[in-house]
Amino acid sequence: MFTGRFSIAFSLVAVPCFIAIANDDSPFQIGVARTDITPDYPIRLTGYAVRKTESEGVEQRLWAKGLAIGRAGESPAILVTVDNCGVSALIIDEVAARLRKKTGLPRERFAVCSSHTHSGPCVTGFAPNIFAMPVPADQQSRIERYSNELVDKLEQVALAAIADRKPARLSWNEGRISFARNRRTAGGPTDPALPVLCASGLDGRVRAVVANYACHCTTLGGEFNKLCGDWAGYAQEAIEHDFPGAHGLITIGCGADANPYPRGSLELAEQHGQELAAEVKRMLDGHLSPILKNLTCGMKRFELPFDKLPTREQWAERARQDGIVGYHAKRNLERLDRGETLPATLPYFVQTWNFGDQLAMTFLAGEVVVDYALRLKKEFDADRLWITAYANDVPCYIPSRRILQEGGYEAETSLWYYDRPARLAPAAEDLITGAVHELMPKEFVADPKKAEFPPPKSPDEALAAFQAKEGFTVELAAAGPLVVDPVAVDWGADGRLWVVEMRDYPTGLPDSAVAPDARNQTPPPPHAGGYRPGGRVKLLEDVDGDGKYDRATVFLDGLPFPTGIMAWGKGALVCAAPDILYAEDTDGDG
Template identity: 45%
Template sequence: MEVGVARIDITPENPVRISGYAARDKAETDKVLHRLSAKALAFGSDEQNPSLFITVDLLGIPWRITQRLMKRLSAITGIKPSQIVIAASHTHGGPEVGPLFNHLQCRGDYPAQYNFSDSLLALDQLIHIAEFNEALSEKLEEMALAALENRKPSLVSWGTGEVSFAVNRRTEGGPVDRSMPLMRITDIDGTLRAILINYACHGITLGPEVNEIHGDWMGEAQKAIEARYPGVTALVSIGCAGDAHPVKQGKQEYLNVYSEEIAVQVDNLLNRDLRPLDSPPLGAMEWVQLPFAKIPTVRELIALATDTTIHGYYARLALERIQRGDELPQVLNYPIQIWNFGDQLVMINMGGEVVVDYAIRLKRELGADRLWINAYSNDASCYIASKRVIKEGGYEVDDSMYWYDKPSRLSEEVEEVIVEAIRELILDN
């Protein structure tokens, strides 16, 4: 099929606040450990309704940026929104893009009690964040058009390996998805052009004490692959990593260990007979409504408003919105997207921080040998917990929702809503 490859540097040009940790230093930074990139693969000819797979070295990608790109590209090229996906790497070392803006308002040092400023960010910090996000949207459009422009006949194939450094961060010995799917793109003569890999592990090898821009293990893995294969573009997406993190954290040397394990696995897969893909993807996208477990009343918000933790901060934000005439959201509007590469591969693109139970269940029910799951895609809404995890409670279920500016935990029924929607999208397309 025809494939185009493109990349662009998205490293901030000015000092900027980094998101990912409430406990991080509140100062802006211009120090760069890894330069950040956006990268794109364009699949299919104009007659085949081309598709764009985009990765970004960022904590998440909010829907407002994804939607803006979809609208712009649709107007310029006619490409359908369902044929575009943006997958974030979930590094905790990138500039703030909106999904966890509350982190920047937190005042105080972890693990002491959090304190929150109810005022806006300092004006220069707010402007620098806004400028980065505007530049990001412009760069994504430029790169996407470049990928569409340089499409040429290529060979595409895929296979799955295994990587071992992710562990369940909620339960010792708990479930994780160790699979590492890989897609290989070569010229017709076999010259390697691009490699896309996926692994389900949080980008938190480096902690909040590192106030430098970096791509965590995902950025280091891209560097390692591209060093092994000069001229190749390496892309990394993330699977259902909501409850998975690296087994060791806090030292830069661990980045080298993890990237080396991935690079060796890439070597092994490239030396195997990978399964060819001869049809560009056909996309379909649906928004489903995920119910919250409970919407707080005004009286409940008033009672909580003096709390100095994230709970009280959310209550004050919610009260202000209500008094301004807004309503609290009753449901979470959630995007689900599938890409069918003929009958050879189904790529599922899910928004938010999806926990591992979804990967385990979808692979069991739909067939692990034909599924590729990208979480952190198209929208950075919140953690998407499973029925089991919601029953257990904990950070991903409860506290995290207030960081994500949501009124409560999700209802236990959301797992069935999501799985059923994915199943129907696959069957109908």
């Protein structure tokens, strides 16, 4: 099918076949590579039906980037990201077959993720009805030429990443950004998570950063007719600016029903990309969790059923309409006239990469709506789950049961551009999530009690959950065990921090939890209400001047359910209903 050949500037060494032998104590072997996939000729851009001509130049170069992950002696796993609206299984399976022939790479250890930029070239197998009319022969020849070149380049960038492997460390964390907006319903659900994977050399230098965000790559509209990576492209550039020599890779989460906001200009696309990169930098400058466990990979191919297909009479009725409805119907009538049977199912992929019990990465094919992320993050441990869509194929939108019930673009009309005969059946959601459960280790399944009563966040997780307006930052000043159950704080003029701890909520302290008072050597007596009060006031000090409090002194103890504090005079006012107390240190012992 793909016969073209294209050279890229990588010196490749012979790549042996691999066996799956690994040791948690050995360092990872990480390889990175990149190649320019920008066509040097005009080509139809995909993503918007309104474009009627070939591209009018290059606003931003497009890239395919490869990341090889493994340990010495084992078959690596290869992640390839592509600046394109959607790379089809037709192309990806050809690349996978070549890699298997040359290196023995198992299919489940190869993932290709599209950025979903709507300013990238048309490729074979993706949204064939996007223009609602046949593509002129000369334009189609350039689409086929580019598709052949893309196959060669994806193969070469994967091989180059394998050849580049050297000892490295992996780490990750999850941040939050917020420029995605639900495009179906104002204020509707989105997934703000920004999981970030960092590969660093043993010298500490960042070699690669993978970041994943659930949002359409549609800051630029259909009137824009130049090649560009949109916000994902600008995010890559900004990450690589912040970490010289590193490769920035962007994948997309379950953002099929989310658009960037605001949108409509190159400046806004760059703004969104910089917002993502700034959050990446904040996390890499802070704390990342090291990944030490071996990587295991799995994949399942199965069929998703379509809903009831139209009858021939219904196709004929639709064929009388203009635009995409009529064009889609005519194509299916032509198939029926040739004696073909319209497909009743859609081929589908689910893939998982799991680093022991530390991190579970799930790759879902297609334009997956946010409901899948929300569901999977309830059924699995959300703190260790990374969900990527637009992976290994983009056959159509993948709506949830809820969206199928509501109807609309993601549920049905989008399927016409993908040349699918009908909407997906409601069973699709359970089939997809069921496949994830089948592939995912049981260690990642959520504890139902945690889903109902989630555990507290770690200091780093809590810090990552804050969203600050431009120009503001949030820094960690104090955390447990320095303070326990804080409910109110106030700063004194001397910079010390007054903290109220309500350790006795809701029924008082048990006797076993009551320590003798540091001065009186006797625990606080039981309250008249029958419970033993355990609230207290602490004074926190920054001893070493690094901006974080590192010493705590118990100033007042034995308070019944204290709720407020204000530094005042030489001491503090403390609210412990029904009383407001004034306390000060009269002997200077703290």
